[in-house]
Amino acid sequence: ILPEERFVDYPKLNELIKLKDDLLRNRNHPPMYLKTDLKTFDITTLGKFDVILMDPPWEEYYNRVQGMPIMGSIDKLLPWSFEEIANLPIDQIADVPSFIFLWVGSEGLDMGRALFRKWGYKRCEDIVWVKTNKKSLDPKLEYQLGRNGKGILQRIKEHCLVGLKGDVRRASDSHFIHANIDTDVIVEEEPPLGSTEKPSEIYQMIERFCLGRKRLELFGEDHNIKPGWLTIGNNLSNTNFNLSEYDSWVSGDYGYPNVTDYNGGRYLGTSNEIENLRPKSPRMNYQQSQEDQSMKFGFGGAPVNPTQVNMNNLSLIHI
Numbered sequence: 001i002l003p004e005e006r007f008v009d010y011p012k013l014n015e016l017i018k019l020k021d022d023l024l025r026n027r028n029h030p031p032m033y034l035k036t037d038l039k040t041f042d043i044t045t046l047g048k049f050d051v052i053l054m055d056p057p058w059e060e061y062y063n064r065v066q067g068m069p070i071m072g073s074i075d076k077l078l079p080w081s082f083e084e085i086a087n088l089p090i091d092q093i094a095d096v097p098s099f100i101f102l103w104v105g106s107e108g109l110d111m112g113r114a115l116f117r118k119w120g121y122k123r124c125e126d127i128v129w130v131k132t133n134k135k136s137l138d139p140k141l142e143y144q145l146g147r148n149g150k151g152i153l154q155r156i157k158e159h160c161l162v163g164l165k166g167d168v169r170r171a172s173d174s175h176f177i178h179a180n181i182d183t184d185v186i187v188e189e190e191p192p193l194g195s196t197e198k199p200s201e202i203y204q205m206i207e208r209f210c211l212g213r214k215r216l217e218l219f220g221e222d223h224n225i226k227p228g229w230l231t232i233g234n235n236l237s238n239t240n241f242n243l244s245e246y247d248s249w250v251s252g253d254y255g256y257p258n259v260t261d262y263n264g265g266r267y268l269g270t271s272n273e274i275e276n277l278r279p280k281s282p283r284m285n286y287q288q289s290q291e292d293q294s295m296k297f298g299f300g301g302a303p304v305n306p307t308q309v310n311m312n313n314l315s316l317i318h319i
Contacts, residue, residue: 003201016181020208023271027213028228029249029262034241037234038088038218040092046230046243048095050212050266053202053229055103055219056085056212058111076221076235082111088218090119097166097176101127103198104159110148112161121163129158129199131190143211160202171280175267176253180279181208184190197223211268213250228262 007014034041058080094100100121104112109126116123170179188199203226206215217224220231230246249262255269 003204012277013181016274017208019271019274019277020178021204023256023268023274024207024228026260027256027262027265027268028207028226029246031225031227031229031231032241032246033220033225033236033239035236035239036232038230039084041133041232043218043232044092046088046093046216047214047247048093048098049214049216050095050098051206051210051215052090052094052098053206053217054090055196055198055217056080057196057219058108060105060107065194077196081264082114086115086118089172090115091165093216094121094165095212095214096162096213097168097173099206100163100165101202101206102161102163104161106155106158109159109161111143112159116161116163119163119165121165123161124164125162125184127160127162127184127186127202127205129160129186129188131156131158132187133190136256141180144216158198159236174270175295176211177209178211178270178274178278179209197221200226203229206269211255211270213266213268215254 007017057077062077062079065077082288100116100119102112102115113123168177170177182205182271186199186201186205190200191197207228213228215229215230217226217229218233219235220233221235222237224231224233225236230241249264250266252259252264253266255265255267256271257269261264261270
């Protein structure tokens, strides 16, 4: 089922997502991208960010295509060591508060958690991509799938760990987060063999959740270039990066409706219509609030009535 069709049976949530997406189309700045080697480029010169999205070249990605006919060059899949990834100064470019979305494949959960500790994040969510291959599977390669894996079962999923730096509260920090809109499961076709492309739905989830407009993607490729994002990577084809122009797009502690286009405002902002429709945190006692609100943000994390489970979507719908 297509992402835009997922919530058609839930009219309030469907309307909320349309309103959020319309606002994002107006507020997202033009794509900006920088082709550079992250092993040598000083990313601390870029300032601090509200959201960092990363899909490092894990060894798992390289191993899964060894000896197989792939699209493109295998050189772009040459892996970084864990130490090389950990040495990136992510802690110095992450604002407080801020979020990181880290793809870790199917084998890298422990390494992802270790990176979070190194960079000063608390893990708060785990988004799972369930990969289908109805359209893309080559019967000639079917027998080879998973042969380089370390598990005893076929690997059909990948994980995106979500980390929080600092603290936010769903009730009091609504200028920065809107929780419980999307789910923690993505069901989408896998890309061609040799591609590490992830579902584009992850961008929509991030943008609807975190209202901070300073969004950075590291290890990006051409297919990662999106409005509202600064994309950096060595596998990009071109560069259009201009730091002063970028800063002008995201400066100022305000958002919509104070500004209606992409020129200015650190925050996305909101509208009365969005506020009337979006899920709110239930009232709870102080102790429970401190324990729950700072760590779970609603990519499928809140309790759900069983009648709200759509088995065709393999995901939980929060109204």
